[in-house]
Amino acid sequence: MSDIGKVRLRLPSSIKAGDVVRVRCLVIHPMERIERDKSGKIIDKKYQYIDKVTVTYLGKTIATFDTTQSVSENPFFAFTFKATDPGKLVVSFHDTIGAIYEGTADVAFG
Amino acid sequence: MRDESMTRRQVLGALAVGAVVGMTVVPRPAAAQTFGQNETVEAALKRVFGGKPIKDGSGMITLDIPLIAENGAVVPVSVEVNAPMTPQSYVKHIYVVADKNRIPVVTRAVLSPDSGQAYMGANIRLGETGDVRAIVEQSDGTLWQVKREVKVTVGGCGG
Numbered sequence: 001m002s003d004i005g006k007v008r009l010r011l012p013s014s015i016k017a018g019d020v021v022r023v024r025c026l027v028i029h030p031m032e033r034i035e036r037d038k039s040g041k042i043i044d045k046k047y048q049y050i051d052k053v054t055v056t057y058l059g060k061t062i063a064t065f066d067t068t069q070s071v072s073e074n075p076f077f078a079f080t081f082k083a084t085d086p087g088k089l090v091v092s093f094h095d096t097i098g099a100i101y102e103g104t105a106d107v108a109f110g
Numbered sequence: 111m112r113d114e115s116m117t118r119r120q121v122l123g124a125l126a127v128g129a130v131v132g133m134t135v136v137p138r139p140a141a142a143q144t145f146g147q148n149e150t151v152e153a154a155l156k157r158v159f160g161g162k163p164i165k166d167g168s169g170m171i172t173l174d175i176p177l178i179a180e181n182g183a184v185v186p187v188s189v190e191v192n193a194p195m196t197p198q199s200y201v202k203h204i205y206v207v208a209d210k211n212r213i214p215v216v217t218r219a220v221l222s223p224d225s226g227q228a229y230m231g232a233n234i235r236l237g238e239t240g241d242v243r244a245i246v247e248q249s250d251g252t253l254w255q256v257k258r259e260v261k262v263t264v265g266g267c268g269g
Contacts, residue, residue: 020226020227021226022229024231033235034212057224060224061222062221062222062224062225063219063220063221063222063225063230064219064220065217065218065219065220065230065232066217066218066220067216067217067232068213068215068216068217069213069235070208070211070213070214070215070216070217070234070235071216071217071232071233071234071235072183072184072185072233072234072235072266073183073184074233075232075233076186076231076232076233077230077231077232078188078229078230078231078232079219079221079225079229079230079231080225080226080227080229081224081225081226082224082225082226
């Protein structure tokens, strides 16, 4: 899976200062499920799934998600933030093998 | 064990682990605990909220999830809370809990007043037909919940 870690962020096309903006983001990630053998025993290995998502805007963390394997493959998250100043919105996904996938969007008022 | 009583599944699981490692009946559910799996929803809620009362929040929480999920592997859910988001009083956490999943606590969103609105959306997995709850914790610690039954045609949690 070479696509692992591709992050897509979607913001509304026009944002005005002071708006509460709804953002949708998606990351390509397998979110491995716990596997079991025939006897029902859990196969012991390092499962790769995203366990933390953080959203930063203007350098300030505005929301985090703690996620488990009950979240679907290629996870999608939506959240809101209050657009006060133009700047960068960064969403980073942390998975259990220590990889960090980041997506950024520029917040600009049009 | 977080919960003193073991469920049948946990006992069987522990036995299976013991048998494979060549041990007798010493339960070693350590792996299960780390993953937080095979937890009943009651145990999970007790662990997360410590037995605090949860009020019915049907007037303020909108839980948007399909009534019938054909594919349990991807179920879109969104939670919107009609509550102020000011530094004095805001929604601190939104939990999504799927009662029948082996990992009941699906996700926890930690919000701040800068979010502007208490809203979150995610795609979750559902193992089988059962209730899905949204639990909201406000900054003063008050807990509210709504739940809705979702019918799952094909489960998505696998193993």
